[in-house]
Amino acid sequence: MKKLFYLLLFSMLIGCNNKQKPVEKKSSSHVPAISKPTSNTPPKKIQYSDQQLEQFLDSVGHLPTQPLAAKTAFWADSIFKNQAQLDSVISLSDFKKLKQATHTGAIDILTARRIFGNKKIDSACNEESVLLTYKEGLIPVVYYPFDKHKADFNEYAICIGAPTHCENAYLYFFKGNKIIARHNGSSRYGLNLEHYKDTDGKTVIYYKEEFDDGSGIWWNNYFFYKYDGDKLIPVLNELQNGNLTISVGRAFWLESFVQKTNPLTIKMVYYDQFPVSSDTTDFGPDIINDSTIVKYNWNEQLKIFQGDYKNSKISKPQVLSYYLTGDDDIIFINAYYKTLRAALLDKVKKKRTLYYLNEVKNYQRKH
Structure with missing residues (x-):
């Protein structure tokens, strides 16, 4: 882009200085x-x-x-x-680990790569903010619940890697213990992920x-x-x-x-x-x-x-x-x-x- x-600039005058x-x-x-x-x-x-x-x-x-x-x-x-449309069911043991990661705010790289089947999850993405960097081998987890109660884990998203600090952050969408989609999770100014219920309840x-x-x-x-x-x-x-x-x-x-x-x-x-x-x-x-x-x-x-x-x-x-x-x-x-x-x-x-x-x-x- x-x-x-x-x-466009090359075809016009060079060196613009507009308000x-x-x-x-x-x-x-x-x-x-x-x-x-x-x-x-x-x-x-x-x-x-x-x-x-x-x-x-x-x-x-x-x-x-x-x-x-x-x-x-x-x-x-x-x-x-x-x-990316996905259809990957997570085992109950891995689902328990993922839930725990949403509470602690981090997960180990090897477990994340295995659960999501994604070897591109970046081991260098261990910074959560300017004030918090996890030890080597851990990556931040950001949880976005879409249910009335955060603990329901029915419809929700999880970003592996902090969106504003990881160019290779991945945003995964879930239905229960099934991964249904993967989006780009990197965002210079934050994802600002919002949700609502449509008139049909979806x-x-x-x-x-x-x-x-x-x-x-x-x-x-x-x-x-x-x-x-x-x-x-x-x-x-x-x-x-x-x-x-x-x-x-x-x-x-x-x-x-x-x-x-x-x-x-x-x-x-x-x-x-x-x-x-x-x-x-x-x-x-x-x-x-x-x-x-x-x-x-x-x-x-x-x-x-x-x-x-x-x-x-x-x-x-x-x-x-x-x-x-x-x-x-x-x-x-x-x-x-x-x-x-x-x-x-x-x-x-x-x-x-x-x-x-x-x-x-x-x-x-x-x-």
Whole structure:
């Protein structure tokens, strides 16, 4: 993801110094390695005519939206939908050891590897916090009960390795003494694993998946999963925070907040601005500045939550335009075509909108 970000910067002016709005930053072990440009010399930029830029806006605005949305969503969805499904019954003696480990907060490495059948459980992950490091051979255990009583051990999760101190932490989900799923447990700022009972009485869990972070750039999604018998199934992948404030062409922000769970309701706050140079602290007027509520209905046939976007002020493709995929400008122009068309009729917004379109068209020419 950072590779795509650097390609974006390479196509624009180098050395941005724009203002930022303070927020907690996120990170992710999923982010591919950075590929930096081999030269600090930006490619020669073409200044297109207003007519050419309006034609570009129209051409992108009239592209079919669904293929663009599918392409933008693909990478995050592939991670969301492809967590390891397991079906491993633990012996009663090992189950007793695991319960004991949830009380003591640690388990020996060899026992953990044997119980979970995972030789990649890291023996170096013996740090629980800055104040506590276990002796060699032990690894922290973090217990997340989803039952009314912690001692029930019916539906719960156990993280082997402290999420904030172990890059190879593994999050295991259980149904009784059966391991049913394994997720990535590493989280720079903590898993913030939450749970609730849906209207059908089944347990839903969710947490923030960290894709990217940096100075003025970050991307987190909410991953929702639901207990369905002895399975943990993916039911909703929604943007939690997408932000970019160091791009020359477009500065944007969307942040989501779970307001309630029955029915599942999420509030989204978002804005977009078009800076006109690389060294300005003036981001200009808001092209978009709004908030909305999205309610999610359970589809039993598909076994997913579906957002009721028709009764909100944002569409799913518009939400996707706040992803940091490298193609977010194309889906942004497509999803917000009417908004951008209207901006060209505004004397204050027109100059910045044309500047933004010129930046995107130059980037597309080079890629």
